[in-house]
Amino acid sequence: MRDNLLPQLEAWHEEDEFEEIVNAIMEIPVEDRDYVLISHLGRALNNLERYEEAVEQFLSIEEEGKDDPLWNYRIGFAYYYLDQYEEALRAFEAADQLEPGDEDTLEFLDLTRSKAPQKAVEVSSAEVDTVVDFDFTDFWDDSEHALEQYVIDDPPTDELIVSLEEELVFRLPTFYIHMMKLHNGGVPRSRCFPIGESVSGAKEHIRIAGILGIGREKRHSLCGESGSRFRIEHGGYPEIGVVICDCPSESEVVMLDYRESGNDGEPEVVHVDKENNYKITRLAPNFEAFIRGLAKE
Structure with missing residues (x-):
């Protein structure tokens, strides 16, 4: 039976x-x-x-x-x-x-x-690298350009984070916040993210120029002169979340995509190509996976 x-x-x-x-x-x-x-x-x-x-x-x-x-x-x-x-x-x-x-x-x-409720713990900057379980030693390339355009001298305060999240209308990923408390914005040494094997002219990877920090004062920071809202409003990029990385080409950005997770959820990371009719390519399920996936060219 x-x-x-x-x-x-x-x-x-x-x-x-x-x-x-x-x-x-x-x-x-x-x-x-x-x-x-x-x-x-x-x-x-x-x-x-x-x-x-x-x-x-x-x-x-x-x-x-x-x-x-x-x-x-x-x-x-x-x-x-x-x-x-x-x-x-x-x-x-x-x-x-x-x-x-x-x-x-x-x-x-x-x-x-x-x-899921997060355990409330106070994390000092010295402890953050242990908490996120990622070795940031030699991760950043602090060139003169990076220091001038991206790197914010002070780590973000909780008040600043809340203020920017209200302005952006999205909750920033925990891993990203921990990263920025160690080194607020900058240019990583490994700047390529693999996107699969090449086919007839397609790229094998996307390349980023820098990661936007939490602040307003630097040109390339989340709410800076060339920050997320500026790129979306003036570049016509889709209203799906937050521009988190610049690309060498002005017609490309890497964004946090909140369409599936909602404004308070854990966003995916996507690449948006303006010249290709704003084509969206999924890169990673979350920001941590994106950072771990960065490789040298």
């Missing part, structure tokens, strides 16, 4: 007949339901937005499921829509560790991280 039921469950799932799945499995005695059947039941309950029941079913097979990326993703999905973001985050992080790179998992990871 079970062998005949599984193809039917999949067929019902493809046809969005989720009630049929629930009814069929619930008719089976509890002691006869195995891991696969309960997984089908939990998935169907998720699709019916019966998330509390779904969590109950998934927890009943937790011992078997904890090493299964799909189990972690599905229970994370239920926790997310129950607004239990800490539990959802743990589940999605486990799913990502078990099966790195899954697009659905990465999408919900970003969404959940933007909503």
